[in-house]
Amino acid sequence: MLDERKRRVLQALTDDYIQTAEPVGSRNLARKYNLGVSPATIRNEMADLEDEGYLHQPHTSAGRIPSDKGYRYYVDELMAPWNPGPPERSAVYREVRAVGRAMEEMIHEAAKLLARATRYASVVAAPRLEASILRHIDLVPLDDTRIVVVLVADPGFVRHRIAEVRRPVTEEDCQRMAAGLNRRLVGMRCGDIGRDRLAEIREEVGRGELYDTVAELLASELSDPSSEKVYLEGTLNILEQPEFRDVERARSLLAVLETKDALSQVLSAAGRSEEPTVIIGQENPLEGLRECSVVSSAYRIGNEVIGVIGVLGPTRMEYAKAVGMVRYVAEHLSEALVALVRRR
């Protein structure tokens, strides 16, 4: 659709704009990238590219800026692939693949790393407990009316909540009930352990206030569909971007990002492809993110996609680096996670 020279112009212009954040003029383009033609010719090409919607001008007599359509074309066809170098690689090995971490912590570390490496904000959706297999329940009395309920589920979920009862219970009560719950529930999919299921085994496992309290807590923790955890890291990086030199813009963006709900929407819009997905500006479903782009990738345990990790920055984003880094982190996160369950 675009001839070779237009492609080269669009590529050079986008590269330049991504670097400088300033509208790019024909003279500059001719000087810095040897396109083999004069500024006048480039001007003609730029005018064509603008007519076709790949570029736009902030005002007459300014240089051009890629439009969302321009970025889209750049991302799909033009950009030079970027691969992590030694510093990025070693950071991933050091921080994501470090041992001794439960799954959620590992995922959280991956998000922090991604933010640091790209200098954008990073977002990550942690897997839902629902879909995982319950491995162990533990009841630890804190005092005679409070019990720590510890849940361990399959690929490395560990959660704890505190249950409170009116009538004192003993350590033996807790042990007996934990044994009963484990006998009947371990191996089940967490999402299937709803109130119904818990009511069914009430007779056998325990009855009494302790059972009811613990059961209620389990039901709400295990099968609450709104329990998706979303992390946001590196918000401070947003302030470094020249498009957010204005505090008001930065603030309104950050305000949007602070609502976990918005983040979930962003990540679900990104889909669950295992190859990095790029959402550019207006393609974004959320009003407040129309000047941002999101690069995200699913991560897996084995063949099963369990979450999404990505970066969020201005539309003028280093897409090549973002895509390369997201891919690398997602891959290694997946490998680290599968290692958590590999010997089963």
Added chain:
Amino acid sequence: MLDERKRRVLQALTDDYIQTAEPVGSRNLARKYNLGVSPATIRNEMADLEDEGYLHQPHTSAGRIPSDKGYRYYVDELMAPWNPGPPERSAVYREVRAVGRAMEEMIHEAAKLLARATRYASVVAAPRLEASILRHIDLVPLDDTRIVVVLVADPGFVRHRIAEVRRPVTEEDCQRMAAGLNRRLVGMRCGDIGRDRLAEIREEVGRGELYDTVAELLASELSDPSSEKVYLEGTLNILEQPEFRDVERARSLLAVLETKDALSQVLSAAGRSEEPTVIIGQENPLEGLRECSVVSSAYRIGNEVIGVIGVLGPTRMEYAKAVGMVRYVAEHLSEALVALVRRR
């Protein structure tokens, strides 16, 4: 030291400046606060207050602004006490005193609430595990070479880490070892469970790789003095303050706050008084925080101070509200925490 009229002028001026963030002139002061004297008189008083260092002028022919010394006097002697109204009270009851939370989560919620209520950033130092009493250790096999180590300590600490061994272990191995560890360690102060102590009981409890791995993990988790957790919330609020309308300032402040180390310093400088402490501007030990004030208070379990919670904002801070709110939250947090251990 200051006569009554000077006190009233300083008070009115500070109140006004805190509200408007604009230098306050004599005419304005005379109009808005009925001080019973003319602007000219107020001017004389203001000149005196400036000579004595309570005020300063950004430039000739601008109004006055309180200096750090002025704020200090205002905080110590002048400001009208502020007490939380129904909305603040109910928020505290709803969010801090809600049940089902482990201690650290409760503290974290208190910080979030404080940030929301004051519209400043909030900081909180969570108690050190070291000083608390170990209550329970649980070893849950995740697969045959990975074990979730769950620690429960006295006032509601729950932590988990994952230990990895080379030679497969069975569920029975774990149970046996957990029982042994509990028998020998429960009731001890966590900080006293160092490598020495763990080596002593090695013979009795378990030997072998499993013991060594778990022991190493316990030692690092229980007695690591650098493990103080510090939370920072409401950073976004900083951007609302007119003194941070300039992105660069906001960014450099937030960059300082993102280093947990700096936060620890701030909170330790605040001391551990149970009555709210105010640190104003230059009084702050940290270079980057010389234009900020911190209002903080210790919180307790029973009579023992276990941490510090506070808010951080520009020196032009609503001190009365900050102090009132910090006091209220710290008190209720202390009560909620003591409730965690009351039946022992």
Added chain:
DNA sequence: GGTTAGCACTCTTCGGGAGGGAGTGCTAAG
């Protein structure tokens, strides 16, 4: 016919006054 040099034109940005406004400090009178 595509390419390029030349040029007039447009639009933003930046610096330098001018004018207005807020506030002060001083003086002298009450």
Added chain:
DNA sequence: CTTAGCACTCCCTCCCGAAGAGTGCTAACC
């Protein structure tokens, strides 16, 4: 001691002009 009056200072805003960057068009060139 207090206050009215007043000259003075300094900032802020607006406006203007110059500079600079970049364009689009035209006409010549290959």
